[in-house]
Amino acid sequence: MATVEYQRIGKSFGAVTIMRDISFRIEDHEFVVLLGPSGCGKTTLLRMTAGLEAVSQGDLMIGGKRVNDVHPRDRSIAMVFQNYALYPTMKVYDNIAFSLEVAKVPPAEIKSRVEWAAATLNLTPYLGRYPKELSGGQRQRVAMGRAMVREAEVFLFDEPLSNLDAKLRAHMRTEIRQLHNRLKTTTIYVTHDQIEAMTMADKIVVMRAGKIEQIGSPDDVYDRPASKYVADFIGSSSINFLPGTVVVDNGGPAVDTTTGRVSVEPSPALKPGHKVVLGLRPTDVVVDAGGPLAAKAILTERLGHDAQLFCEGPEGSFVAVVDKAARFSEGAEVRFAIPPSKVHVFDAETEIRI
Amino acid sequence: MSIAQVKRIAISDSPWPWLLPLIALLAVFTIYPFIYNVWLSFHEFVPKSRGLKFVGFANWVQLWNDGRFWGALGVTFLYFAVALTIEIILGMAIALLLDAELPGFAMLRAVLSMTLVIPPAIAGMMFLLMEDSQFGALSYLLGLVGLLDKATPMLATSSLALIGVLIAEIWQWTPFMVLIFMAGLRSLPAEPYEAAMIDGASSLQMFRRLTLPMMSRVIAVAVLLRGIDLFRVFDYVFVMTSGGPGTATYTVSLYAWQQTFSFLKWGYGATLSLTSLVIVMVMANIFIRVAKVRW
Numbered sequence: 323m324a325t326v327e328y329q330r331i332g333k334s335f336g337a338v339t340i341m342r343d344i345s346f347r348i349e350d351h352e353f354v355v356l357l358g359p360s361g362c363g364k365t366t367l368l369r370m371t372a373g374l375e376a377v378s379q380g381d382l383m384i385g386g387k388r389v390n391d392v393h394p395r396d397r398s399i400a401m402v403f404q405n406y407a408l409y410p411t412m413k414v415y416d417n418i419a420f421s422l423e424v425a426k427v428p429p430a431e432i433k434s435r436v437e438w439a440a441a442t443l444n445l446t447p448y449l450g451r452y453p454k455e456l457s458g459g460q461r462q463r464v465a466m467g468r469a470m471v472r473e474a475e476v477f478l479f480d481e482p483l484s485n486l487d488a489k490l491r492a493h494m495r496t497e498i499r500q501l502h503n504r505l506k507t508t509t510i511y512v513t514h515d516q517i518e519a520m521t522m523a524d525k526i527v528v529m530r531a532g533k534i535e536q537i538g539s540p541d542d543v544y545d546r547p548a549s550k551y552v553a554d555f556i557g558s559s560s561i562n563f564l565p566g567t568v569v570v571d572n573g574g575p576a577v578d579t580t581t582g583r584v585s586v587e588p589s590p591a592l593k594p595g596h597k598v599v600l601g602l603r604p605t606d607v608v609v610d611a612g613g614p615l616a617a618k619a620i621l622t623e624r625l626g627h628d629a630q631l632f633c634e635g636p637e638g639s640f641v642a643v644v645d646k647a648a649r650f651s652e653g654a655e656v657r658f659a660i661p662p663s664k665v666h667v668f669d670a671e672t673e674i675r676i
Numbered sequence: 677m678s679i680a681q682v683k684r685i686a687i688s689d690s691p692w693p694w695l696l697p698l699i700a701l702l703a704v705f706t707i708y709p710f711i712y713n714v715w716l717s718f719h720e721f722v723p724k725s726r727g728l729k730f731v732g733f734a735n736w737v738q739l740w741n742d743g744r745f746w747g748a749l750g751v752t753f754l755y756f757a758v759a760l761t762i763e764i765i766l767g768m769a770i771a772l773l774l775d776a777e778l779p780g781f782a783m784l785r786a787v788l789s790m791t792l793v794i795p796p797a798i799a800g801m802m803f804l805l806m807e808d809s810q811f812g813a814l815s816y817l818l819g820l821v822g823l824l825d826k827a828t829p830m831l832a833t834s835s836l837a838l839i840g841v842l843i844a845e846i847w848q849w850t851p852f853m854v855l856i857f858m859a860g861l862r863s864l865p866a867e868p869y870e871a872a873m874i875d876g877a878s879s880l881q882m883f884r885r886l887t888l889p890m891m892s893r894v895i896a897v898a899v900l901l902r903g904i905d906l907f908r909v910f911d912y913v914f915v916m917t918s919g920g921p922g923t924a925t926y927t928v929s930l931y932a933w934q935q936t937f938s939f940l941k942w943g944y945g946a947t948l949s950l951t952s953l954v955i956v957m958v959m960a961n962i963f964i965r966v967a968k969v970r971w
Contacts, residue, residue: 374870395876407867411889420885421875472875 324385324398324475324508325350326371332379333366333532341366341532342379348525351506353499355519357555358529364512365480367529371510372401372478385475400469401478405485406461408453408468414440415449418467439467442501459490466501477502479511483518495521516556520544528552546666550673553601553666559630561601562640565670568596577667580636582615585662591676592667598676601666604630607642613659615640619650631656713946720943728942735947745948747923748931752952755838755927756906759845763902764895766846767853772883774854775861785858788851796848800915803844807831807916814843831917834924841912841925853898860894861887896967900960907956928952 326348333341341363348354356364369375370382373394381388389397409417416423418439422432440446443463453461462482469477479498483491499522502509513519519526520540528535528543528551536548547553553561566579575592576585577600584600586592607615609631617633617640629646632639633656642658650656667676685693717735719728739745774785791799806814809829818824830840864887872882888895910929913919919926919934928948936945 372870372874374873394874399874401871401874403867403871405865405867407865407871409868409871409886410865411886411892420872420877424876424878424881468871468875 325383326476326508326510327383327386328367328380329383330380331367331370331377331382333363333370333375334378339378339532344380344532344534346527346534346537348508348510350508353502353509353511353522353524354527355523355525356510356512356527356529357514357516357519358535359514359555361531362529363532364514364529368401368478368480368510368512371397371476372399373397398475399478400472400474400476402462402465402469402480402482404481406453406465406482408461408464410453412452413449414445414451414453414456414464414467417453417464418471421468421472435471436467439470442470442504443467443497458486459494462486462494463497466498470501470505475508477507477509479509481513482511483513484515491518498522517558520556528555546675547601548675550599550601550668553668557603557605559604559641559643561603561666562607564600564602564635564637566598566600568592568594568598570594574662577665579615581617581640582613584614584660584665586665586667587662589667589676597670599668599670599673601668602660603664603666604641604643606664607658607660609642609644609648609656610659611657613657615658615660616655617658619652619654619656621652622648622650713950716943716946717950718943721940723940731943735943738944739947739951744923744926745928745931745951748926748928749955751838751923751925752907752909752927752929755842755845755909755925756903759842759849759906760899760903762842762846763850763853764899766850767898768857768891768895770850770854771857771861772887774858788854791848791851794848796911797915799848800841800844800912803840803847803912804831804916807840807843832921834921837917837921837924841916844912844916845906845909849902853902856894856898856901857891860891864890892967896963899967900963903963904956904960907959908952 328344328346331341331344332339344367356367358364366375370377371384373389373392377390382390384397384399409420412420415436418436419432422435427435436449437446440449443466445460445463445467448456448460448464453464456464462485465482482498483494486494495518498511511518511522523540525537526540526543527537528548530551536543536552538546538548543552544556547556550563554563564577564579564581564584566577566584569576569578569583571583571585574585575588576583577598579600584602586600592598615635617635619631620634621632622644623630623632624646627646629644629648631642631644631648631650633642634640642656644650668674669676716728718730718732720731720735721727722729770788774781774788794802803814806812807830809815809827809832812830815824815826815830818830819826824830824836828836830836868886868890869882872886877885908929909927910933913925913927913930914933917925919930929952932945932948932952935941935948
């Protein structure tokens with residue numbers, strides 16, 4: 323088992339620097355998700371960790387040792403690729419056994435380790451098949467089996483579920499997490515899917531354009547997004563943003579927006595006249611006839627357990643999660659309230675949380 | 677035929693208007709000569725009467741008892757096996773080397789195909805000159821490195837003549853293998869190699885366990901194309917040694933050509949060429965079966 327530490331890591335391709343000053347630490351046994359949209363550098367960071375991509379600046383430490391110039395095979399890592407990267411000409415058994423054969427592990431032990439991995443992943447009936455004879459989910463599990471038998475100290479996952487359908491993805495999510503609970507191997511998992519991040523991670527690292535935007539537990543990142551960008555990226559139904567100006571209302575701070583005046587929690591940084599952007603999660607907004615926010619109902623989308631109400635406000639679309647029994651006629655004005663503790667306030671200029 | 681009729685044929689669902697031209701070509705240039713060849717193998721040309729005479733299985737019996745045929749078959753197989761083996765190994769090695777993206781390699785790859793533009797008979801003439809013991813550059817160089825005694829005429833020495841011909845063959849056709857293999861290498865996926873790198877495989881292990889198996893289809897195609905071509909070798913031996921010295925480079929095709937056009941034994945010539953066709957067909961079919969890949 324091992325820790326992974328990034329110390330001022332940077333990456334350049336020729337004259338183009340795509341990443342600089344990445345520093346954070348992953349503890350032993352931790353399940354860390356690198357989250358961000360495509361092109362944010364998360365896969366590059368993972369590939370640098372694996373040794374498939376050279377580190378341009380800074381130090382990469384695995385288990386306390388600097389590994390910048392260490393060959394991938396000597397880094398004690400195992401990787402699951404986005405397209406699984408199975409060996410097409412080898413049967414499942416040989417795919418899983420390959421690293422052990424290469425390492426000259428005695429055949430009897432190879433057999434027992436492969437069989438253990440296959441049993442853990444429900445792959446035993448498929449050991450004699452070729453990868454092309456397997457379904458996507460099975461291939462995915464073979465890729466994981468290949469990682470498991472290596473007794474690596476760090477598991478690296480590169481968007482491993484992105485090629486599966488929604489149902490299988492949810493299933494594999496729990497399987498991967500359960501596997502981690504059992505093996506406790508330090509894991510770095512790259513995804514652009516915030517649901518995967520929220521459901522699997524001990525710690526989420528949100529990345530944007532080669533920089534780290536926020537590091538925190540799923541709850542931290544959801545409840546206290548460090549920036550407007552993070553607030554926008556995390557959360558199933560997209561957060562509502564309302565630009566406004568800080569005013570004093572009944573002795574407490576509030577923000578005047580075109581949609582209405584919203585009370586916010588006091589903070590020394592909030593001075594009257596300060597331009598801010600409010601982030602209101604659809605799940606935190608409640609329908610309240612006496613509420614300060616007003617918008618015109620357009621459409622209700624039923625989701626089964628509740629419904630999403632789409633409204634048109636002065637700032638454009640405004641979404642609230644509402645009781646599915648509630649009915650709103652199109653064009654009717656709906657009023658909303660939100661507790662001050664649930665309002666996220668970001669500086670209009672820097673977009674950083676206040 | 678009126679325009680309306682042409683139009684009707686062009687838009688009809690029947691496959692025959694489209695197949696007939698091809699069938700006609702096949703019939704005239706492949707099927708008829710083949711059948712004629714079979715028929716011819718049961719006849720023989722009689723110079724006195726200037727006609728063909730039915731001889732039954734006489735040609736086939738003669739073939740079975742003809743030491744020169746078996747000798748030629750042996751030479752053909754040897755030529756085929758040596759050339760194919762070296763062209764595959766050398767072709768693969770060069771393809772692996774040229775697959776790298778280094779400065780100048782794009783040019784090298786382009787230059788490679790140039791040997792294929794030269795007609796084999798001309799290439800044979802070139803090597804005939806280069807292997808001349810008096811003024812041949814190749815003979816001189818081989819002499820310098822001690823591989824050849826300077827006084828030995830390569831193509832006129834029975835133990836060396838086949839090697840001399842094979843040099844021309846391999847020089848001209850290895851680039852063909854390189855091109856096919858390079859196309860195959862380019863189409864291989866990158867991820868399994870990254871996975872193998874993490875799994876700790878050495879370059880040799882990657883080549884043996886990944887590249888070779890993944891290339892098996894490409895190699896099979898190359899072997900089949902080249903193998904069929906090699907079996908009917910004619911131009912190099914014809915130009916360079918005419919089968920000599922003695923029968924050291926006498927191949928089946930050359931023998932068939934000689935029987936047919938020099939000795940006017942048309943029936944026996946047809947029997948010889950038919951035999952080599954059957955051998956190629958049997959070998960190709962066995963190969964296709966053996967080389968079938970499951971993954």
